[in-house]
Amino acid sequence: MASSKLNANERRKSSVSSDRRSSVHMQPNSIMAALAAKKAASTLLGRIKDRRSTTVKEQPHLEPTYKLKPDKKILYNQIKHIVDNVLKTIFDNFDYDSKRAKMICPVISQEIQRELKQLCVERYKFVCQVFIGENKKQSIQLGSRCTWDVTTDNSASGCYQTATAFCCATVFAVYCE
Template identity: 25%
Template sequence: MADEEDVLDEEAEVGPEGSETALTPVEADKPLAPPKYEVRPGLGEKFQAQNVRDIILSTMQEQLMGRQYRADQAPRWARAIANGVRQRVQELEMKRYKIIVQCTILEMKGAGIKCGQRCIWDPETDDYIDDMFKNDTIFCYTIAYGVYMY
């Protein structure tokens, strides 16, 4: 009796044409799904330099307008400017861009300053924008980098 049940179970696995359905090969003529890996930003999705410049300038003016340089407050102002610019730039929703912001605040005493920067990046996708703010006692230089994450 037990042997007859085993035979019936085996017959249930066999398809109507006598071939086993569990071992059918994968259909080769199905089209593959398009790749989801983005190597470059799409048209209109690149770093929005002019919008970022406006954000940098307005953030510096909000924080520093009407202030006099104070050595004890300058680090806090620089941190507030850098964080404010980064948050507002991220609200532009430039997808897959890593935003890096650097802010430097110096006291104006008549001396000059020279600064430089170097980065290794993809010039087709990555970009930066900078701006400065000056009044009688404060010089502020802020730069924002947009690096596309592959």
């Protein structure tokens, strides 16, 4: 009888400890699990709300302008001035490092595009390419070809050199009809 009581107590202890283990796994034990649960709940609530709502939000109807030419054309000198200023400002004290060059290329491109958008020229899209290389007195030729309207579209390039690196940026300004 004593052995049967021991077996019953051991079974009870093992079932309690297994219950504890399973309850620990059921509770969110990290911030990520809590965030995932919150996101899942909000997604489900959003789906339920979408099913209930029958109204459709109307977007304002804008008439097409049919403008084939811009009110104000962007000029080569404007683009060139911005490219040269940004390259000089950012690239002035740059010492070449391939990892750093990889990081600074998008920064230069975004800064040039930000400056161009401040010109407030409507309906122009800007594409900017930036090349950075180590300056070892080598030569490089960069070229591009475009199909565009010569009366509205424009491009400009700028280069800047330090003792250890060079940077070339090209901007294409394309009018979108």
